[in-house]
Amino acid sequence: MYDPNLNSIPLSDLIISYYECEDDANVGTTVGKINSLHYTHTANAFVYVRFQSKKDGCYSVAPINLLSYFPTKAKNSVISICDNNLDGYYDVNLLEYKNYMVQNPDDQNVYKFYLRESDINIPGKEIKNPEKFKLNPYISKIWVYVENLTNCGSIAEVNFKKGNILTLNKNQFSINNICDTGNDGKEQINLTIFENNFSASYTYEYFEKDSDMWQNQNKIQNPAYYAYDETKGSSTFYVKVSQEGFCPNFYTIEVQLNKIPIINIADYYYCKNASQGLEIKPNFSTMNIANYRWELPDGTIIEGADKNYLSGIKTIGTYTLSLTTVYNCSYTTSFRVLNVDTPEIVSLIEQDNNFEVTAQGISGKKIVYSKDLVHWQDSNVFYNLEAGEYNFYAKYADSDCYSDAKKGKIFTVQSAFTPNGDGINDYWVFSDLDIFGGTSTLQIVDKFGKVVCQQTSNKEFRWDGKTQSRSLNTDAYWYVIKVGNGRIYQGWIFLKNRN
Known part of the structure; x- marks a missing residue:
């Protein structure tokens, strides 16, 4: 009331007196003057003080507001709580419920909260940051001390009642029917498909981690088109479910x-003249295959759960394999079966019971030759062969695969025959003309040069000893055979007839 910095008159030079009303204080008489203790019956009352100079009688009057406080009456209260961030604890702003903790709420009240009643008014024991109180789920009650003046307060219980948690008929789901195209661990998935299991009035929030759900951060913005990446290391997603009037709940989604x-099946190479076919048996041991479907070059389909290999394969061409796993994921690939490259025999020349084999192949690769597939020789000439048929082969020296056979024959021309109808040696025959390729011709003349037989063929010549259906006399006849490769066979035939 008195500020020495604002007054030139010291306090000792002033007469100070108190009055019940302002008017009496201005008059300055004994009327209304307070001479001893003053009693008031209201919580908010005024008295007035008169400051008067002892020297010149000048004065001033100032009010004094008398405020009377009654101890605040705390009362037991119940707070309904929810684990709104689903971290297993209850986040409660205790000050939000303070008006429920006293009989007469007042902004002047001071609230202090304690975990135990015995801790009340012990320094350091009160709950810090009551507006962010994290309630352990096993605690159901704390205490509040309310005062409006220091050491002028009372104690009450604060009881916690857990709210009704939204009931979910299932809280664990899985998405395990998506095929990983490219096997890179990345696919677009729809996380919202399980919302149909619940009420349309529910709202949903999606999180990659439980810690994000607890802190309400990093929400998945478009869960219906979520870009899943398993390299992030998380395959479990958390879905917070809310509805007005209930505490939230959550469910998880496990993604696999x-x-x-x-x-990838490499091409198979097959020796085209090998007696046994190929076995095609890739390694499927880690793939969980439920069905195999093979398509062969000719369109034949081989399919079944146990058809995990092919055997006896000799047909060259493109093969297709479609695989389906137990998870109904499919993949189709193709591969080829090819003949191992071998030399090609391009010519076979017989002269004087010798055969010269000419083969073409890859430049620089050594070619060897055989007539029985047992003995192979570097030389392409086979000497001093006995009369008979032969098959000639060529191959590369470093390979087991050999060429197609080229047929050759050392001919023994039939020198005589007896066309007498007894079924024995009735025909003069020169066969296997196909060995020479092209078309061969035969001309037979008598000793006078008259043509008695003339034929053209690429298979064989067969003469019954007649000319124009007339049997010829026993005699020698001259033959000339020009075969398809240009060679000429000629000599005498003795025809022995019954006359």
């Missing part, structure tokens, strides 16, 4: 991508 049975 199923591998595509991608396989």
